[in-house]
Amino acid sequence: MGALKVAIVGGGSTYTPELIDGFARLRDTLPIDEVVLIDPAEERLALIAGLARRIFAKQGHGARVSTATAVADGVDGADAVLLQLRVGGQAARDEDETWPLECGCVGQETTGAGGLAKAMRTVPVVLDIAEHVRRANPDAWIIDFTNPVGIVTRALQAAGHKAVGLCNVAIGFQRKFAAHLGIDPELVRLDHVGLNHLTWERGVTVLDHVGAATGHEALPKLLGDFGQQIADDVRMPLSLIRRLGLVPSYYLRYYYQHDAVVEELRVKGSRAAEVAAIERELLDLYADPTLDTKPELLGTRGGAFYSEAAVNLLAPLLGTGDTGVQVVNTRNDGTLPFLPDDAVIEVQAEVGAGGVRPLPLQPVEPLYAGLIAHVTAYEQLALRAAIVGGRGRVYAALLAHPLIGQNELAEQLTDRLIAHNRAYLSWA
Template sequence: MKLTVVGGGSTYTPELIDGIAGRRSTLDVDEIVLVDPDAYRVSAVGDFSQRLLDHAGHPAKVSTTGNLEEGVDGASAVLIQLRVGGQLARRSDETFPHACGCVGQETTGAGGLAKALRTVPVVLDIAERVRKIAGDDTWIVNFTNPVGIVTRALLNEGHRAVGLCNVAIDLQRTFAKLLGAGVDEVKLEHTGLNHLSWERGVYVNGVDRLPELLEQHAELIGERVTAPTWWMRRMNVVPSSYLKYYYSHDAQVVKQRTERPRADVVSDVEEELLKVYLDPEVNTKPEQLEKRGGAYYSEAAVQLVHALTSGGPAEEHVVNVRNNGTMPFLPDDAVIEVPSTVDGNGAVPLPVRAVEPRFSGLISAVTAYENLALEAAVKGGRDRVADALLAHPLVGQYAYAEQLADTLVQINHEFLPWARA
């Protein structure tokens, strides 16, 4: 099987390769192509990735290219992990909203909208070219943020696409360790949208162990997801760490204004990693890769690709998928993040028990924003940008939406063709 990684020059990529090396018996990959316009980075990452596989005794061969058509020809699955504008654009996403006292983050709020506007047209162009070269049956696994919006864009255009995030698998591994259970024994009642989700149950052999986790380990869990223990116990949920931007917005803005932007930290880590990758003596995953983020990304990606391409029985994974009535208070075409059955026919969401109003209200509001964000990304227009910002719970005021829209368009001018017209 041929697997293609678009954005393969990312310093993240060896995490994926390491996961493939460890799953030789289940994921039958013999060719991996890394596609990236940055020849220097993709060469360094590609050579190191081959050393990882060779050291693990995996027979797959890695090649690199800057030509998308060449890279995806004959691929069974294409994994997209892009960052349009690089870390410099990310730094902007994380800082420009502060002028209005709004949180700066690359996947939600005004910063998340900026990333969506830059990213959606590029991903749709790539997906259309993949369809022409590799065919309609090729699976696209989207790991590009904001995952929900980008995946919805792909599905709207009829692509065979599934969105993936590592939040659920990270929490699953955490809970398994705390409970002394096997990873495969732990099932999450993961409910919501990408980067807007709650664990409403943690099941081991059919028994909900969430109350026990919150009774015995709330402090540790709360520190990990940035949530107060009393609130988690009262709600009987564990929120994803991204909920802090909603539930503790002002405190997060204060914190961000005093801390070094994450983009700068990641840039330093990437520089360190590239030096390691260029060392021909290094053939195992370096410790610095843990600083890059994306814990268990490799496991989640490899398991999902296996489910989509192996031809085997359906597996359960937490993915981004069409709602199709799963949450009755949302449109059918909304993209939600829930446990789903996945096989060669795609992902189908499992039934979700009624969502409490304290969660469904926020889910509905952010879904409405995502719809407006996607419209702005596809059709363009400064006013559409402002409308999406006004609808976002993290902005939500006329003056802020107007000011942030102007700033966003100005800063991202080179990435928005409609803004240059």
């Protein structure tokens, strides 16, 4: 491959320096020649681009950083396009996390009614962006970081785009488990199964050496020696973790402890308010012309290890790295036989220049398969509502969600979702 160009839609995000730092550090794996930051917010775009150039220069990387306010201009000639946008910004997120609580339901930006609202705002915008990418370079890969990743990735794939979704939950577990065991993270392979933000670690294999096909199972040791730390990390009781005998992702607490979390959120307030305050501080730091590294504060924003996950995915897809195994969000195609082929699942996959191929899985136990199937049905209805619109489709998706599932709740939440998002819904 010749000169490598990567475009980042949502390049004005406070996340972007995390990606840039990874691109600079991992240049041997992914030799990028140009990064294009795309964002309509010109002031923030200039700020982030300036810091990106300083980070590259500090690490002796020769990549060029350019900017664009129009998607069509920025994606022209790009080999890969990363999506990390938030339609409506933190203000819309704050609403997603607030109005569901009025109905006694969890208020969260990707789970439940708030997650549906975000999908409704996001899917049409992402599909429009993807059409610009297709016209500019039909061979370009679209890497979706934008939540809800499963629904957005399914929308992209259904429209025929070369798309794969990426989340940092799995790589976060990999790094934390490796730290507990005192080993290289590359020696840790997860039996990670489910949907985006609905996953479980059923096994943790410690490979005999990096790249090996064999190893030994370490999950019992992790639960035995580090159970309390793991339980604290996912914010669930140790007794639950031990009873399950596996590690659920943090997002399972919205299902396993729904009512307790609702009460907690009513007292604590929205995460959006916290993030907005962190972002203001970060932007002040980014404005310092002497800053040439990502600040420690960025670690509190979320998105840890996103850059490593992105490079690990992009390098084999673009032919600059060897075929490898990584947890991604991709088309099911029979991997979980109880789901439709076009469902998007989050599992280990072989990633190479030919694309993404999910690895075979051991059968999923009914306790988890039932919830996976239930949420997949919701996601299918949510995608239809986001693409076609209509109050009835919003209601159907909410009624299908396992955290809602009651007529009165679905009616109330439908009215609130439409009222709070009318500006983003062309049919409302």
